[in-house]
Amino acid sequence: MSNENELSHRFEINGRDFSNAGRASTSIKEILQEIGIDSSIIVRAAIASYEAEMNVVMYARRAVLTLNVTPEKLHLKLEDEGPGIENIDLAMKEGFSTATDEMREMGFGAGMGLPNIKKNADEFEISSTPGKGTTIKITISLDSTENK
Numbered sequence: 001m002s003n004e005n006e007l008s009h010r011f012e013i014n015g016r017d018f019s020n021a022g023r024a025s026t027s028i029k030e031i032l033q034e035i036g037i038d039s040s041i042i043v044r045a046a047i048a049s050y051e052a053e054m055n056v057v058m059y060a061r062r063a064v065l066t067l068n069v070t071p072e073k074l075h076l077k078l079e080d081e082g083p084g085i086e087n088i089d090l091a092m093k094e095g096f097s098t099a100t101d102e103m104r105e106m107g108f109g110a111g112m113g114l115p116n117i118k119k120n121a122d123e124f125e126i127s128s129t130p131g132k133g134t135t136i137k138i139t140i141s142l143d144s145t146e147n148k
Helices: 023-034 039-059 101-105 113-119
Strands: 007-014 062-069 073-081 123-129 133-141
Touching: 007 023, 007 039, 023 039, 023 062, 039 062, 039 073, 039 113, 039 133, 113 123
Parallel strands: none
Antiparallel strands: 007 062, 062 073, 073 133, 123 133
16 A cells, blocks of 8 residues: 555456456445445445446456545546447447347346446546457545535
8 A cells, every 4th residue: 555544455357257246346345334434435336346347247358446545535446458448428328238138138238337337436537448448437535525
């Protein structure tokens, strides 16, 4: 950790590993509970990290999800190695999905992943390079006066 007032954890996520899907987001939820983060913030972080994690499991080869908590903010950064997103604007539309029939049969692919991440973040950035991968940065303020 670069600062003694900062907590940092790194999680590796493997694509197509549906049996372990959700483990990183569950760990993030547990860590935030242990350090006493407000439950409304934990819910937002859990939703955002789960949606990001599931996108990796469904579409990418692998990813690293990093959690950093400072006294002021919670930061989640996901960097994946995958096909990338051809059209981010389209991917951000509620209901748009490129899920396969197999994914839909498992209950995924409603097209709410990226929109849900954005809704639960105070700050949201996404960048993607087709053929290389996608990076998502999520920031949630720990100051309750700034929360959505």
